[in-house]
Amino acid sequence: MNKTGLIIQREYLSRVRNRTFLLSTFLLPIVFMLFIFGSAFFSSHSKKEEKKIAVINDPGMFRYNLKDDSGSVLFYFPAATDTTNYLNKGYDALLDMNNDSVHKTFTLYSQRQIDLDNKEIIENNLDRAYANNQLQENGISKAVVDSIDQQTTDAYAITNNVTKEKGETQKVNVELNYGIGFGCGTLIYITLLVFGSMVMRGVKEEKTNRIVEIIISSVEPFELMMGKIFGIAAVALTQLFLWFALITILFAAATWLLPSGAMNHAQQAAQALHGGGYDNTMQLKIAAVLQTIHSINLLGIVGCFVFYFLGGFLFYAALFAAVGSTINEDSQDTQALTLPITMPVIFSFIILSSNITNPDSPVMVWASIIPFSSPIVMMGRIPGGVPLWQLGLSMTFLIAGFFLTTLLAAKIYRTGILMYGKKSSWKEMIKWAFRKS
Amino acid sequence: MNTILELHNLKKYFATQKAVDDISFDIQQGDIFGLLGPNGAGKTTLIRMITGIFYPDSGSITFEGKKFDPVSDARHIGYMPEERGLYRKMKIGEHALYLAQLKGMGRHEAMQKVKLWFEKFEMQSWWNKRVEDLSKGMSQKLQFVTTVLHEPRLIILDEPFSGLDPVNANLIKDEIFRLAKNGSTIIFSTHRMEQVEEICDHIALVNKGKKILDGTVKNIKHTFKENHYQIGAAVLPEHLMTPIFKVIKAQSDSLLVQLFEDTRTNDVLRYFINKNIDVYSFKEVLPSLSDIFIKLVEGSPEARQFQSIN
Numbered sequence: 001m002n003k004t005g006l007i008i009q010r011e012y013l014s015r016v017r018n019r020t021f022l023l024s025t026f027l028l029p030i031v032f033m034l035f036i037f038g039s040a041f042f043s044s045h046s047k048k049e050e051k052k053i054a055v056i057n058d059p060g061m062f063r064y065n066l067k068d069d070s071g072s073v074l075f076y077f078p079a080a081t082d083t084t085n086y087l088n089k090g091y092d093a094l095l096d097m098n099n100d101s102v103h104k105t106f107t108l109y110s111q112r113q114i115d116l117d118n119k120e121i122i123e124n125n126l127d128r129a130y131a132n133n134q135l136q137e138n139g140i141s142k143a144v145v146d147s148i149d150q151q152t153t154d155a156y157a158i159t160n161n162v163t164k165e166k167g168e169t170q171k172v173n174v175e176l177n178y179g180i181g182f183g184c185g186t187l188i189y190i191t192l193l194v195f196g197s198m199v200m201r202g203v204k205e206e207k208t209n210r211i212v213e214i215i216i217s218s219v220e221p222f223e224l225m226m227g228k229i230f231g232i233a234a235v236a237l238t239q240l241f242l243w244f245a246l247i248t249i250l251f252a253a254a255t256w257l258l259p260s261g262a263m264n265h266a267q268q269a270a271q272a273l274h275g276g277g278y279d280n281t282m283q284l285k286i287a288a289v290l291q292t293i294h295s296i297n298l299l300g301i302v303g304c305f306v307f308y309f310l311g312g313f314l315f316y317a318a319l320f321a322a323v324g325s326t327i328n329e330d331s332q333d334t335q336a337l338t339l340p341i342t343m344p345v346i347f348s349f350i351i352l353s354s355n356i357t358n359p360d361s362p363v364m365v366w367a368s369i370i371p372f373s374s375p376i377v378m379m380g381r382i383p384g385g386v387p388l389w390q391l392g393l394s395m396t397f398l399i400a401g402f403f404l405t406t407l408l409a410a411k412i413y414r415t416g417i418l419m420y421g422k423k424s425s426w427k428e429m430i431k432w433a434f435r436k437s
Numbered sequence: 438m439n440t441i442l443e444l445h446n447l448k449k450y451f452a453t454q455k456a457v458d459d460i461s462f463d464i465q466q467g468d469i470f471g472l473l474g475p476n477g478a479g480k481t482t483l484i485r486m487i488t489g490i491f492y493p494d495s496g497s498i499t500f501e502g503k504k505f506d507p508v509s510d511a512r513h514i515g516y517m518p519e520e521r522g523l524y525r526k527m528k529i530g531e532h533a534l535y536l537a538q539l540k541g542m543g544r545h546e547a548m549q550k551v552k553l554w555f556e557k558f559e560m561q562s563w564w565n566k567r568v569e570d571l572s573k574g575m576s577q578k579l580q581f582v583t584t585v586l587h588e589p590r591l592i593i594l595d596e597p598f599s600g601l602d603p604v605n606a607n608l609i610k611d612e613i614f615r616l617a618k619n620g621s622t623i624i625f626s627t628h629r630m631e632q633v634e635e636i637c638d639h640i641a642l643v644n645k646g647k648k649i650l651d652g653t654v655k656n657i658k659h660t661f662k663e664n665h666y667q668i669g670a671a672v673l674p675e676h677l678m679t680p681i682f683k684v685i686k687a688q689s690d691s692l693l694v695q696l697f698e699d700t701r702t703n704d705v706l707r708y709f710i711n712k713n714i715d716v717y718s719f720k721e722v723l724p725s726l727s728d729i730f731i732k733l734v735e736g737s738p739e740a741r742q743f744q745s746i747n
Contacts, residue, residue, distance in 0.1 A: 006538050014526065210522035214583075217488040217516040218539040220508070418490070420520075 003219045004227045011202070011231025016238060025239055029246040033254065050074050051118060053108075054081050054091040059101035064142065065129035069153060072121050083109050095122070162385065177383035182356050184305050184379040187240075189349040192312050192375065193342065195236040196320040200338065202228050203324030203413070212417050221414045226406075229317040233310060240309070304382050304391075311398040312375025316341060318402075318409035325416035326429060340426065348373035352380045359384050369394045371401030408433040440502075441466040441591060441622045442487070447496035449482050456482040458646035459496070464624065464639070466590075469617050471637035471654075472626040473726075475734050479646040480626050481519065484593055487624070488516045501590070512541040515589035519596045519626070521580050523568045530555075530564035533583050540587040547586070554582045558608070573600050581609055585616060592616060593624045598632060610636065630727035640726070644734050658723040661732070664696040669718035670709060681708060693722065 015021055051073045055062065058077060066075050078089065086094040086109065093110035100106075108114065108122070128149070135145045161169040203225070206212045215224055323337045351367045358364065359381040368378035368386070374394045378386070415432045442464040449457040457479045464470045474480050485491040487498060489507025498505035500513075523532055530551065537547035555561050558578055568576065577600060585592055594613070598606045613636065617623055625637060633640060634654060641651035650657065666682075669691045681700045686693040696705065702719070709716050724732075 003539055003541075006535070010535055014524070018526075209525060210518070210520045211524055212522075213485075213490065213518040214516065214521060214536065214580075215539065216490055217514070217518075218511050218536070218541075418485075 004223045004230075007219070007224060007227025008231040008234065011228050012234045015198075015232070015235045021235070021239070025242045026246070029243055029250055032247065033250050037254070051092040051114075052076060052090065053093045053095055053122070054078050054086050054089070055095045055097065056081055057097045057099045059097055059099050061101060061133035062097065062126070062129050065132040065136075066125055067129075068121060068125050070121055072118055073125075075125075087111060172384075174384070178356065180301065180383040181359070181380040182352070184301070184382070185349070185352045185356075185376045188305070188309050188312055188379055189345065189352070189376050191236055191240065191309065192316055192345055195232055195313060196316050196341070196345075197338070198235075199229055199232050199317045200320040200324035200327075202232065203321045203417070204327045207325060207417055208328070216417070221417060222410050225318070225321050225410060225413050229314065229321060232317070233313055236309070236313065237306070301383055305379060307395065308375040308379050308398070311371075311395070311402060314402045315371055315375070315398060315405055316345065318406040318413075322409035322412035322416065322429065322433075325413040326419070328420065337426070344372040345376070348376040352377050356380050365390065369397060371398045374398055411435065439466045440464070441500070443499040444483075444487075445497045445499070447483065447486055447498070448494045449479075449486060449491060450494055455646045457486070457493075460643065460646075460648045461496075462641050462648060462651050464622060466622050467617055467620055468639050469613065469623045469625060469637050471633040471640035472624055472643070473628065473630070473633060473640055473730065474643040475628060478643045480643060481595065483643065484516070484518075484595060484624070484626060487591075488514055488593060512587065513590045515540075515584040515587065515592045517580055517584040517592075517594045517597055519599075521577075523576060523579065525567070525569040527568055528564070529560075529566050529568060529571070529579060532568055533579065533586065536583040537586045540589075542587050550586050550588075551582075554586055558582060574602060574605055577601055578605060578609070581612070585612070585621075589621065591622050591624070593626070595626045596629075597625070598627075598629070630725065630730055634726050642730065642733065649733055650729075654726065657726070657729065661724050661729045662721070663724060664698075664700075665722040665724075666694050666696060666702070666705065667718070667720045667722050668692045668694060668705070668709070668716060671715045671717070674709075674712050674714060679708060681705060691718075 050071060053073050054076050055066065056078075063077055068075065075095075076091065078091075081089055081091070081094065083094060083096070093108055093114065096107045096109065098106070106126075114122075132145045132149060135148075136142055160172050160174055162172050163169050206215070206224075212224070219227075319341050320338075323334075323341060326337065327334055348367065351363060351373060355361055355364045364377060364381060367373040368381055369390060371394075374397065378391075378394050382391075411434075412429045412432045416429070440463050443461075444463075445461050447457055447460045448455075460479075460483060472480055472483070482491065486493050487505075489505070489511060500506075500510050527535070533551045533555075534544070534547050537550060538544060542550070552561075555564065560578065560582070563571075563575070563579075568579075571579065577597075581594075581597065584594070597609060597613075601609065613623055613625075625633070627633060637654055639651070639653055640657065642649050652660075665685065671690070673687060673690075673692060680697070681704050682694040682696045684692055684694050694705070696702070702721075706716065706719065
């Protein structure tokens, strides 16, 4: 076996056989499942408290039209209530309309700040009440207006068919793709940081316990660095694969064992966890997910995930190794040295999470091509479909970027690994990186 | 004897220091070669160039008659650095196997050798223990084993005895002699002079990145001898003022004297005979390497100063 192979083998086995690895591999899926089922249980057993809102000085158009269907707020139109006594009368908030039918801004008095959800709900209810009132003023009877209002609440849904090249169309599920994309991006983000810092710690350990001098009298520093990076990449893939397999098995077991009601709650909770938010159409959406699950190119997504995970890991791992090589026993400055590496990773995730609902926006397209952010951001776009040229460009850049960072990092590593007692600055490291060897 | 290693005008400059500044010497096969120098003299940098860890800025290294190639010659070199460590979580047997395989041994061959050496050093029961469970002396023994396991033709030991008790130090010392007798060449780096006198055939002394001395221990001692003689006598003469020697130290029954130039040893004996004093012993006292070392290094500032290059 060649020497890099030996190093990969040692790095892999010493970590996989470790108790921490076994614990995190088997406990995490269980904790994850417990979390989902637990939060589903709590959300189905805890009822949201309805807020009582007293409305005063109604200009006349709201009294018979203002109502809420979501179960979040209840509107009352009490007499002789004002800002001084609404709390004593048992209301949570007071909406003062100032008898104003022209300006559309009202003031809400409450003991504490109202939450964002309720603010939105009240505003929507006001809009609806205003529209219904307008209809009635234009001669439509209240009975008709109410009946229309009931029929049109969440009545319509869109299913999206994507037109392919030869005029074929394929049904896609926007929510599902969004969930998968965001989930994959998040997973890459977390694993990149976790396994990246594992590389850094490994390098630091070799340096501080001084085995490194013995090793590099047998192998080239580059072989040692690459052996470590690939060994840990293999550990990461093993762990991801085991997590995936375990979660699938646990989900299958849960579906089989638990009553269907509990499963529904669990799915809702899972969806909510992935940032979907909970609303009235969730049940419909879940049904749609089950119908369109075959529309997902699972193999393609898994393939891309593995590519972007490995590509992103290799791109950053060399940099983490370079930083690890410059750290001394006293690791006070570890934070300062790792920050320039973790910043782009965190920034990529911010781009992903703030633009995921609009995956073809320019910032997403660019961030999915630039290798610093592409592993995280591109995964958010892939399930919804990405033009081939963008995918190709992004992959090419990532591979090229990997070679570039590795080349520069290897030079820093080579120098840093034998420097003791001296604090290294980024300025020095950049000097080492661009020095001719 | 064959020359196994030749260093030609090696230079290695760091940003603030001429770590190795034009050093050349040869080492013969089978020698135990002492590389001496005060702290910070450049010994470790020199060794790192010989082991292929550093590339020299200029100069060349010839190993067994050919230009030194760090990749292919690593197999034939065993290096035990001064600051040495092991993977703490690894099992001891596996660790020894791993290092042997990194040197290019096959797994089967490595296994045989590890077992052989573990037996020799009575370490068989350690096999499944973890490195972190070893005491300092024990891990040093393990390190020595992993250094010589692959039967290197050139063995470089940087302060191999530091932290070892006398029993284990002797064990390793005997092993060093045995390896040299079987044809391995040993470079022994230290600043412990008494060990050097005991073990080494040849030495080179470096200070401030330059070689200031090399040769056999015997020759060097003769070069630096100061005509000191130890005389054991029954009664010491009362008047010790004589034109032939100077007394350096007088004890009740012995004298340490320095002969003046042109004085022959027999003149001294004659002086005692004339005084009718019985001489029990008469012995030349050669300077210890330690004295020579201090004499040569003295006068240079104690700590090496940082210097600017170019």
